[in-house]
Amino acid sequence: MISKKMVGYVNSSSVIRAMFEEGKRLASIYGPENVFDFSLGNPNVPAPDEVNEAFATVIAEEKSTYLHGYMSNSGYEEVREAIANSINSKFGTNFGVKNIVMTVGAAGGLNVILKTLIDPEDEVIAIAPFFGEYRSYVSNYDGKLVVVSPDTSSFQPNLKELEEKITPKTKAVIVNTPNNPTGVIYSEETIIKLAEILNKKQAEFGTDIYLISDEPYRELVYDGFEVPYITKYYANTVVGYSYSKSLSLPGERIGYLVIPSEVADFEDVIAAASVATRILGFVNAPSILQKVVAKCLDAEVNVAAYDKNRKALYNGLKELGFECILPQGAFYLFVKSPIEDEKEFCNIAKKHNILMVPGSTFACPGYVRIAYCVAYETIINSMPKFKELAKEIGLQ
Amino acid sequence: MISKKMVGYVNSSSVIRAMFEEGKRLASIYGPENVFDFSLGNPNVPAPDEVNEAFATVIAEEKSTYLHGYMSNSGYEEVREAIANSINSKFGTNFGVKNIVMTVGAAGGLNVILKTLIDPEDEVIAIAPFFGEYRSYVSNYDGKLVVVSPDTSSFQPNLKELEEKITPKTKAVIVNTPNNPTGVIYSEETIIKLAEILNKKQAEFGTDIYLISDEPYRELVYDGFEVPYITKYYANTVVGYSYSKSLSLPGERIGYLVIPSEVADFEDVIAAASVATRILGFVNAPSILQKVVAKCLDAEVNVAAYDKNRKALYNGLKELGFECILPQGAFYLFVKSPIEDEKEFCNIAKKHNILMVPGSTFACPGYVRIAYCVAYETIINSMPKFKELAKEIGLQ
Numbered sequence: 163m164i165s166k167k168m169v170g171y172v173n174s175s176s177v178i179r180a181m182f183e184e185g186k187r188l189a190s191i192y193g194p195e196n197v198f199d200f201s202l203g204n205p206n207v208p209a210p211d212e213v214n215e216a217f218a219t220v221i222a223e224e225k226s227t228y229l230h231g232y233m234s235n236s237g238y239e240e241v242r243e244a245i246a247n248s249i250n251s252k253f254g255t256n257f258g259v260k261n262i263v264m265t266v267g268a269a270g271g272l273n274v275i276l277k278t279l280i281d282p283e284d285e286v287i288a289i290a291p292f293f294g295e296y297r298s299y300v301s302n303y304d305g306k307l308v309v310v311s312p313d314t315s316s317f318q319p320n321l322k323e324l325e326e327k328i329t330p331k332t333k334a335v336i337v338n339t340p341n342n343p344t345g346v347i348y349s350e351e352t353i354i355k356l357a358e359i360l361n362k363k364q365a366e367f368g369t370d371i372y373l374i375s376d377e378p379y380r381e382l383v384y385d386g387f388e389v390p391y392i393t394k395y396y397a398n399t400v401v402g403y404s405y406s407k408s409l410s411l412p413g414e415r416i417g418y419l420v421i422p423s424e425v426a427d428f429e430d431v432i433a434a435a436s437v438a439t440r441i442l443g444f445v446n447a448p449s450i451l452q453k454v455v456a457k458c459l460d461a462e463v464n465v466a467a468y469d470k471n472r473k474a475l476y477n478g479l480k481e482l483g484f485e486c487i488l489p490q491g492a493f494y495l496f497v498k499s500p501i502e503d504e505k506e507f508c509n510i511a512k513k514h515n516i517l518m519v520p521g522s523t524f525a526c527p528g529y530v531r532i533a534y535c536v537a538y539e540t541i542i543n544s545m546p547k548f549k550e551l552a553k554e555i556g557l558q
Numbered sequence: 559m560i561s562k563k564m565v566g567y568v569n570s571s572s573v574i575r576a577m578f579e580e581g582k583r584l585a586s587i588y589g590p591e592n593v594f595d596f597s598l599g600n601p602n603v604p605a606p607d608e609v610n611e612a613f614a615t616v617i618a619e620e621k622s623t624y625l626h627g628y629m630s631n632s633g634y635e636e637v638r639e640a641i642a643n644s645i646n647s648k649f650g651t652n653f654g655v656k657n658i659v660m661t662v663g664a665a666g667g668l669n670v671i672l673k674t675l676i677d678p679e680d681e682v683i684a685i686a687p688f689f690g691e692y693r694s695y696v697s698n699y700d701g702k703l704v705v706v707s708p709d710t711s712s713f714q715p716n717l718k719e720l721e722e723k724i725t726p727k728t729k730a731v732i733v734n735t736p737n738n739p740t741g742v743i744y745s746e747e748t749i750i751k752l753a754e755i756l757n758k759k760q761a762e763f764g765t766d767i768y769l770i771s772d773e774p775y776r777e778l779v780y781d782g783f784e785v786p787y788i789t790k791y792y793a794n795t796v797v798g799y800s801y802s803k804s805l806s807l808p809g810e811r812i813g814y815l816v817i818p819s820e821v822a823d824f825e826d827v828i829a830a831a832s833v834a835t836r837i838l839g840f841v842n843a844p845s846i847l848q849k850v851v852a853k854c855l856d857a858e859v860n861v862a863a864y865d866k867n868r869k870a871l872y873n874g875l876k877e878l879g880f881e882c883i884l885p886q887g888a889f890y891l892f893v894k895s896p897i898e899d900e901k902e903f904c905n906i907a908k909k910h911n912i913l914m915v916p917g918s919t920f921a922c923p924g925y926v927r928i929a930y931c932v933a934y935e936t937i938i939n940s941m942p943k944f945k946e947l948a949k950e951i952g953l954q
Contacts, residue, residue, distance in 0.1 A: 410627075427559055
């Protein structure tokens with residue numbers, strides 16, 4: 163018998179991952195060119211050339227036992243220093259080696275910081291719509307996820323409700339900007355107000371409330387939008403970063419946490435994050451990947467390709483009568499379901515070989531997420547199918 | 559404030575890792591050539607040439623978005639198939655794709671299977687001496703670690719005590735052979751008796767008892783010793799494997815679980831292991847590493863180098879009057895402390911710039927572990943220091 167908790171996890175298992183597996187099944191039946199799988203955030207844009215060059219360079223430069231060996235659980239010092247310097251030069255911060263913990267992607271980083279901070283029954287606030295995996299990550303440590311309901315007018319966070327939901331048991335608030343699934347960037351005004359609320363509530367309750375900023379989409383922005391660096395607005399911020407999207411390396415599991423010296427109980431938090439990395443079984447972020455990303459700190463994926471997809475998909479769907487807002491970042495379009503039950507809408511779409519993820523996965527029913535990190539042709543070729551879908555649903 | 563559980567973890571943090579950091583500190587003061595750091599199992603033998611060649615090959619052969627992209631949480635099907643076939647040809651088993659879950663090393667694999675199986679208060683039995691991290695891994699899921707005391711005459715498991723300690727709450731037994739820290743290989747006779755006991759107790763209590771075989775040292779054996787493949791002796795066996803030692807890739811975090819179709823509730827266990835891989839934040843084992851190890855299934859590190867170290871260290875220490883048994887596998891020598899308090903012995907050794915790990919870390923006080931996966935020169939050059947130590951302690 164598997165554990166009782168796992169029975170629940172398996173039964174309510176990731177809709178996104180189930181769609182991904184379903185996409186592979188459909189592709190084997192109809193051919194991959196006839197299946198329009200918008201389910202998973204798996205980049206179609208290749209890693210920049212610097213990445214594969216960096217593999218060759220570090221293999222040539224480094225001794226095998228060093229390159230493939232154990233290092234401190236927090237990562238190679240020289241890699242953490244290079245990353246700290248890169249953040250400092252981009253955002254005017256002042257981080258050093260001691261503020262960086264290399265992680266197994268952002269998912270690994272979030273688990274490390276939640277393991278570090280959360281006691282059973284501690285509350286962690288997430289602002290809908292949010293990446294549904296936060297539920298599992300918080301539950302792993304017996305924390306309680308408190309959901310702030312979505313503001314579907316702008317998809318900026320509902321700060322009034324956030325303030326009301328902070329209690330003396332609130333240990334952390336998770337934000338994700340540019341946002342998965344909406345593509346919205348939380349504005350500087352939003353961040354300033356959020357910081358004010360958190361500072362006020364910390365003073366009121368005499369507690370520390372950590373703001374965990376999950377930032378895998380930081381570099382994927384359009385139209386010159388800027389993503390505020392949140393540590394500059396609120397002292398108790400921990401940043402979780404990943405190279406999955408910015409360097410198109412999602413399978414490689416490489417990212418980092420920034421734990422600024424200004425966070426409450428810094429020395430304890432940084433020591434515990436290193437121990438958590440070890441005992442959760444990560445041990446350390448994959449060693450050659452650490453070395454590779456340190457050589458690619460200024461490399462960029464082809465964001466213009468995502469931008470082209472974004473416009474084609476947004477314009478195409480608007481023309482067909484679908485309602486959605488233009489994403490400012492990331493590579494997702496969050497579309498209002500033309501029928502109330504968006505799961506039913508996804509099922510109908512599947513009959514047309516279109517795979518999308520229901521908004522309820524992101525605590526925002528009535529919407530669907532379309533991941534446009536696919537080939538441009540996929541978007542163009544999907545349009546006749548979306549037209550069929552629009553007709554069936556009564557939009558056309 | 560960090561979580562209460564983490565306070566305990568940080569305070570009792572890994573002695574091995576603390577020694578590793580201490581070794582780096584001493585090396586910076588006295589020079590690395592004057593510090594004899596036998597603390598960590600960090601291989602000094604380089605990865606076989608096939609590994610770095612495989613990096614180049616897979617980068618040349620595979621599309622970037624496939625090589626560095628997401629795949630099923632359990633890993634690439636073709637990698638899992640290649641590994642299953644390799645195990646089958648070596649051990650006469652009959653595994654397929656569905657029996658293999660790629661993991662972030664053995665530490666990741668153990669966390670995945672424990673998350674899969676353990677409910678709070680479930681008991682997991684470990685046989686002393688054992689790798690101390692098992693304590694944290696079991697505690698991560700609120701399981702209770704039950705320790706079988708060491709049989710210091712042979713360091714084979716004390717099966718009588720094991721039998722007595724199995725209760726209706728026993729969910730799993732962890733074995734590790736070749737053993738860290740003793741280098742002992744559990745004999746076929748031991749495995750057969752162990753299987754008998756587990757089958758008897760399963761029948762008696764009407765429970766399923768999973769045998770988790772932690773096998774990172776499987777390929778590191780000397781003098782032609784054989785390591786029985788435990789799935790052939792006991793149906794409810796799950797194997798945790800790692801390439802950390804067999805290919806000298808400990809920093810890369812790559813390994814796998816074997817979950818045979820014969821284990822109780824196989825379909826649930828395999829589904830839950832995939833979900834656990836995702837929600838613990840591993841998501842999947844690093845993608846390029848999966849591809850690389852699949853190209854190196856017959857590659858071998860230079861075991862003869864470890865064997866040379868083994869003999870030099872064993873003979874050198876015996877000559878100085880230390881008591882120890884000759885390891886049959888792995889790369890550790892487990893030495894009886896000449897004074898009762900082996901922690902004190904380690905502290906005295908540290909004054910001579912010799913770093914070893916106290917046996918209490920492995921639930922076997924009165925002994926120390928010496929990791930001989932170091933340069934041969936380190937062993938030779940440490941001998942005068944060991945002689946000083948033997949004199950100070952009164953052995954000479």
